[in-house]
Amino acid sequence: MNLRGARDAAIIPGLAIVLALVFGSLIVIFSSPLIFGLDLTLPLVAYKALVEGSFGSFGAVISTIVNAAPLILAGLAVGVAFKAGLFNIGAQGQFLTGGLAAAAVGAWLAHAPGPVAIPLALVAAILVGSVYGAIPGFLKAYTGAHEVVTTIMLNYIALYIVAYVVTGPLRAVGATFARTPDVGNASLPILVGGNGHLGVLFAFVAIPLAWWLLYRSTIGFEIRTVGAGPDAARYAGMRPRLLIVVTMAFCGGLAGLAGAGEILGLTGFMPAGYSTNVGFDGITVALLGQAHPIGIMFAGILLGAMRAGAPLMQIEAGVPAQMVDVLQGAILFFLTAEILVRYLFRIRAKSAKVAELQTVASSYGGQATPTQ
Amino acid sequence: MDFILHVPVIGLLLQFIGYLVGVMTTNGSLIITLSTPIALGALCGFMNERSGVVNIGIEGMMLFAAFVGWYVAALVNGGAPTSPGPLGITFPLLVGLLAAIVAGVAVSALHAWLSITVRANQIISGTIINIEALAITGYLNLLISQNPIPSAGNFQSFHVPQGVASVPVLGWLLTTFLGHGPITLTMLVLVIVLQILLFRSRWGLRTRAAGEHPRAAETLGIDVIRLRYRNVLLGGVLAGLAGAWFTLEYIGTFQGGMTNGRGFIALAALIFGRWTPIGAFGAALVFGIADALGQAVSFNPPTGDLGAVLSGVPGQVFSALPYLVTIIVLAGVVGRSIPPAADGQPYEREAKAT
Numbered sequence: 001m002n003l004r005g006a007r008d009a010a011i012i013p014g015l016a017i018v019l020a021l022v023f024g025s026l027i028v029i030f031s032s033p034l035i036f037g038l039d040l041t042l043p044l045v046a047y048k049a050l051v052e053g054s055f056g057s058f059g060a061v062i063s064t065i066v067n068a069a070p071l072i073l074a075g076l077a078v079g080v081a082f083k084a085g086l087f088n089i090g091a092q093g094q095f096l097t098g099g100l101a102a103a104a105v106g107a108w109l110a111h112a113p114g115p116v117a118i119p120l121a122l123v124a125a126i127l128v129g130s131v132y133g134a135i136p137g138f139l140k141a142y143t144g145a146h147e148v149v150t151t152i153m154l155n156y157i158a159l160y161i162v163a164y165v166v167t168g169p170l171r172a173v174g175a176t177f178a179r180t181p182d183v184g185n186a187s188l189p190i191l192v193g194g195n196g197h198l199g200v201l202f203a204f205v206a207i208p209l210a211w212w213l214l215y216r217s218t219i220g221f222e223i224r225t226v227g228a229g230p231d232a233a234r235y236a237g238m239r240p241r242l243l244i245v246v247t248m249a250f251c252g253g254l255a256g257l258a259g260a261g262e263i264l265g266l267t268g269f270m271p272a273g274y275s276t277n278v279g280f281d282g283i284t285v286a287l288l289g290q291a292h293p294i295g296i297m298f299a300g301i302l303l304g305a306m307r308a309g310a311p312l313m314q315i316e317a318g319v320p321a322q323m324v325d326v327l328q329g330a331i332l333f334f335l336t337a338e339i340l341v342r343y344l345f346r347i348r349a350k351s352a353k354v355a356e357l358q359t360v361a362s363s364y365g366g367q368a369t370p371t372q
Numbered sequence: 373m374d375f376i377l378h379v380p381v382i383g384l385l386l387q388f389i390g391y392l393v394g395v396m397t398t399n400g401s402l403i404i405t406l407s408t409p410i411a412l413g414a415l416c417g418f419m420n421e422r423s424g425v426v427n428i429g430i431e432g433m434m435l436f437a438a439f440v441g442w443y444v445a446a447l448v449n450g451g452a453p454t455s456p457g458p459l460g461i462t463f464p465l466l467v468g469l470l471a472a473i474v475a476g477v478a479v480s481a482l483h484a485w486l487s488i489t490v491r492a493n494q495i496i497s498g499t500i501i502n503i504e505a506l507a508i509t510g511y512l513n514l515l516i517s518q519n520p521i522p523s524a525g526n527f528q529s530f531h532v533p534q535g536v537a538s539v540p541v542l543g544w545l546l547t548t549f550l551g552h553g554p555i556t557l558t559m560l561v562l563v564i565v566l567q568i569l570l571f572r573s574r575w576g577l578r579t580r581a582a583g584e585h586p587r588a589a590e591t592l593g594i595d596v597i598r599l600r601y602r603n604v605l606l607g608g609v610l611a612g613l614a615g616a617w618f619t620l621e622y623i624g625t626f627q628g629g630m631t632n633g634r635g636f637i638a639l640a641a642l643i644f645g646r647w648t649p650i651g652a653f654g655a656a657l658v659f660g661i662a663d664a665l666g667q668a669v670s671f672n673p674p675t676g677d678l679g680a681v682l683s684g685v686p687g688q689v690f691s692a693l694p695y696l697v698t699i700i701v702l703a704g705v706v707g708r709s710i711p712p713a714a715d716g717q718p719y720e721r722e723a724k725a726t
Contacts (some may be wrong), residue, residue: 027508034515087495145702148428148495149643152636153695160688168686283499322511329504336492336500337485357493 009295012352013288013331015341017302020330021047027326028319035318046317053312054305062193066266068304069203070095073258074282075300076210077133077251079291083214084247085227085356090136090151091255092279093158098129098256099263100162103180103270104170106263110184117186118198122260129256130249132158137248141241147248155279166272178272188265199261203300206254211293213250223247227356255279284328287335291354303328380677387678395668396661400548401529405622407653407660408556409434409631412614413638414645414652415562416476419607422570422647423600424583425487426494426716429501430611431635433479437615439509441472442523442626443516445619449524459554460528468524469555469616476612477605479505484604488597491718502635510628526624527553553621555613562610566649579603583712586719596719614638633695640698644705647712655701662697666690 025043032039054064074091081088102125109117136154139145165180172181188198214220222243225233230240258278263270285303289295306328310321334341335352342348396403413430420427445468454462479501486497529551537543549560570576578599581589586596614634619626637659644658645651669690673679 027511031512031515034512035518087499089499139699139703143703145699149636149640149702150699152633153640153698156633156695157692160692164686164688280503284503287496320511320514322507322514325507326504326511329500329507332496332500332503336496337490339490353493357496 006294008350009290009292009352010298011347011349012338012341013290013295013299013335015345015347015349016288016331016334016338016352019334019341019344020327023330023334024323024327028323042317042319046313046319046323049313049316050306050309053309059193060308062196063308064301064305065200066195066197066304067307068301069200070258070261070276070278071281071285071303071307072203072297072300073206073254073261074278075285075289075296076206076282076293077255077258077279078282078286079289079293079296080210080214080223080254081247081251082286082291082354082356083220083227084223084244085230086137086140086244086247087148087357088133088136088151088248088251089148089283090133090154090279091251091282092277093151093155094129094132094252094255095259095262095276095279095282096155096158096162096274097132097259098125098252099259099274100165100180100270101125101128101256102186102260102263103183104165106183106186107170107172107181107269109186110182112185114185114189117184118188118264121183121186121264122257125256125260125263126253127256129259130253133252133255134245134249137245140248141244162270162274163272166270166274170270172269180270182268183264186264187268188261195266197261197265199265202257202261204297206257207293207297210254214293219243219246224356255282258282281328284332287332287354290352291356384678384681387674387676391674391678392661392665395665397544399664399668400544401551402667403657403660403664404548404560405552405556405660406663407656408552408559408622409614409617409634410638410641410659411563411653411656412555412559412610412617413635414641414656415559415566415649416607416610416614417639417642418566418647418649418652419603419610421642421715422583422712423579423603424586424596424712424714424717424719425484425600425604427483427498427604427607428495428636428639429479429483429498429505430614430638431631431633432498432502432505433476433483433608433611434615434618434635435509435629435631436479436505437472437476437612438618438630439513439615439626440475441468441612441616442619443512444468444471445524446521449522456525456528459530460526461554462524464524465527465620468620469613472616472620473609473612476610476615477608480604480608480611484601487718488600488604491720494716494718506629509626513626513628523625524620526619527555527621529553530557555617555621558613563649563653570649580712582719583714586714590721597721600719611635637694637698640702643711644701646710658701659694659697662693666693 028043028046029040032042052060054060074095077091077094078088102121105121105124106117109120132154136147136150139150140147167178170180172179190197214224222233222238225236225238226240226243233240262276262278281303285296285299288299306324310324313319313323314321338352413434416430416433417427445464448467449464454464456462483497483501486492487494532543532547532551537547570579578589578594581594582596582599590596618630641655641659642652644655645653669682670687674682
């Protein structure tokens with residue numbers, strides 16, 4: 001994609017972000033009487049703090065990047081699946097189970113040398129995430145059970161798996177709350193700033209890797225062909241069923257790696273009520289980035305900046321950090337209702353749609369993927 | 373060797389079936405209560421999908437309606453105790469119920485606009501609704517909880533008179549099917565009414581036509597776009613009722629994310645029930661049973677060998693049961709359950725001849 005193409009592709013998402021910020025400020029103004037009386041300037045104070053907390057200092061920028069890394073990985077986990085015509089809402093479950101695997105292996109190898117413990121914990125997370133992603137892929141390919149419903153169910157089941165493991169077999173002895181033991185030597189080394197850990201690099205390595213896989217490799221070509229139309233792929237001699245399973249496993253691995261980064265790089269253990277919603281945010285990242293690895297990188301950094309700035313916004317403006325969730329939903333809304341964006345700004349711009357999503361919609365509730 | 377291994381397994385299985393039947397008979401009323409949001413959500417999906425619109429935003433619609441209904445009822449109530457009428461009906465609760473329905477319709481209008489007029493991807497539209505509903509209700513609930521206001525309470529179940537309830541069989545049937553609050557009772561009526569309307573009314577015929585072959589329907593003079601709008605908005609009423617069930621009938625207060633996937637399970641129930649109201653209700657009962665079984669095992673565990681085995685199973689397995697059942701059901705039936713042919717496909721009128 002040349003520079004001009006990139007600029008055209010960014011117009012609609014950019015304007016959607018602007019409109020989302022306007023919508024968010026309306027919510028802030030109208031809900032302000034609930035805390036301290038009507039305040040028309042509150043959104044400005046809040047957004048200023050949001051920017052300051054995300055780009056205002058060296059530490060803030062590091063925090064933005066650290067927050068962006070798992071979002072990029074989760075965004076790729078959703079975006080690569082989009083390319084195969086699959087809607088992987090299950091990135092959250094793959095993220096949780098992957099993180100749990102990293103916590104378990106990390107705790108087991110807490111006293112082993114780092115160069116042994118870290119790779120093993122990472123591999124465990126990727127493997128478990130892959131398996132957890134492959135399950136809905138298998139169900140979709142061989143029974144026709146739509147991944148939109150099965151992945152959501154698996155997200156809930158993942159919550160219960162984490163709750164069981166953390167409060168049961170893996171509960172740390174002597175901890176004041178239910179959590180797994182410290183990962184010790186398996187924790188990722190801090191490279192820069194207060195918490196710029198090694199895991200951040202994984203995300204930025206995964207971007208070119210995913211790009212190469214999708215646009216330069218044979219399997220990527222097959223994935224995109226299946227996404228454009230499973231029947232066409234089958235006539236061309238590809239195996240859509242196998243490709244669906246493989247793609248979902250690959251995406252699950254990415255989400256699992258994101259989980260490992262959070263556990264081994266930030267918390268150092270898995271708490272029982274682990275409520276980081278990186279997997280869900282990956283949906284926003286993938287759609288905002290139009291399922292393209294480069295787009296996903298920018299979208300991940302933007303959402304990472306919001307997450308990084310949210311605490312300062314809460315402190316300085318009293319606006320709860322959950323405002324970021326509201327903004328994310330609003331961005332998605334304006335992105336989807338791009339007709340509204342075109343009308344409001346009187347522009348004709350390149351559509352920000354993910355083309356392969358046609359396959360997602362038309363296959364809902366349908367049959368098992370046809371075999372030969 | 374095999375034989376020896378299997379005997380205790382078969383014994384345990386029989387015990388489990390016995391226990392399950394026990395749970396189903398003694399907790400019949402609870403099962404119907406727990407299946408209410410799933411059945412209402414499935415009916416909402418039915419209204420949408422039969423006319424050709426996929427709706428995976430039911431979860432978000434329910435959650436938003438649950439929040440609005442609860443908050444409006446609490447605001448109207450203002451902390452003052454009011455004397456409830458039959459079924460625990462009070463003025464604030466009725467206003468709350470109405471507000472929940474309006475909220476459900478409002479979110480549905482958004483979905484209708486995105487999926488019918490904008491012709492956006494309907495699965496994305498539903499996903500946006502789910503994300504935004506979770507975010508906005510969580511955000512507002514957090515703000516409200518800083519100055520909490522007392523809830524307006526909740527609807528009460530109908531009490532079958534003691535004399536009638538003790539009659540064998542009839543008493544059980546009456547308490548199981550009538551011993552509910554107004555929203556559950558409405559659901560039971562709606563299941564039957566919608567089933568009849570779908571196959572016996574002009575509206576039903578037109579809806580099925582729009583969902584199977586919109587182009588042909590339009591040729592016969594049916595305004596497909598208008599019909600889809602109307603059905604999606606009416607579906608919003610049902611999602612609103614489902615949301616109100618959480619905060620105005622079952623629990624009486626709001627918690628962030630309290631719908632807990634019931635909207636998605638409703639979709640599975642719709643598929644399992646082959647896109648018919650009665651079928652969806654039957655499927656919702658299966659999930660109600662899974663839910664009730666999870667509760668029964670922890671509050672009223674079985675005795676004997678089965679109890680010994682089940683006590684070794686972590687409680688989370690039973691909590692996860694409805695979700696597991698959903699996956700198994702979907703994997704088992706979906707190939708044989710055929711959706712409306714035009715489900716999920718935006719309808720585009722042919723250009724007018726000039």
